[in-house]
Amino acid sequence: MLNQSLALDLMFQALADPSRRAMVDRLCRGPTSVSELAKPLAMSLPAVVQHLQVLEASGLVRTEKLGRVRTCHIEPRALCTAEQWVNERRTSWERNLDRLGDFLAEEAQQDSGKPDNNPPRKPGNRRKP
Amino acid sequence: MLNQSLALDLMFQALADPSRRAMVDRLCRGPTSVSELAKPLAMSLPAVVQHLQVLEASGLVRTEKLGRVRTCHIEPRALCTAEQWVNERRTSWERNLDRLGDFLAEEAQQDSGKPDNNPPRKPGNRRKP
DNA sequence: ACGATACTTAAGCAAATGCTTAACCAAAGT
């Protein structure tokens, strides 16, 4: 976990390219060779290898050479790390939305004579139940 | 859903920078102004605004100007899209791993005299139960 | 031994990225 931020940089950067996502897509269906990986992509083999290096640097893909063929496979734990980061932010946002709901609910309770223009989003999820 | 791939490009590209992730982090705690968003970041305000533009282009953040202050908030659905892409690939990989388990299980059944060197990972999850 | 296959290395290049500073504009506060 040395420099977690840099790891995320490399991950998201790796996923930010359609060719690399296509390669990840392919590798999720099973391990394969470099040239096999290159076939559906409209670019030279060196270009594919460069993309592959980016994927390896990000930890999303691992490769090993046996004879003259390099076999590539994904590292699912890396995929999990990316998923987790996004998930943590999303749930953080949802928690915050709930607190906003609480706030609005308490405001509505304070001036309880006025019409309730701001109903809480999750009525069953108030702060002090 | 016009050009889904480009949307993912912009998303992951936006998340591939630590300053932008910090901004997303902050915005998950609640909406805020540009200058407030800039405070913890060690760079000029124009630089922050440029990052913000990247985030807006990706759909992760939306902003609206009122008077002279621009207020920024995240778009959680965009966050979901990113999460979903990764999740789909990860589960695809897991399905494939299960099929590999099935394959190895059937192989082991065929030459059932030999020692089983490749036990299936999920023994209860064979192809034809 | 010899050619085909599967990469690998290196050099080069156009475009994109991530900043900077300087100058500008308009709403708020006094």
Added chain:
DNA sequence: ACTTTGGTTAAGCATTTGCTTAAGTATCGT
């Protein structure tokens, strides 16, 4: 009116990215 605040616009610049082509180097099949 004048200054401060909050942001915008523009230009410039170093670095990185995403390719290319050309020329290797091993290994495999015959």
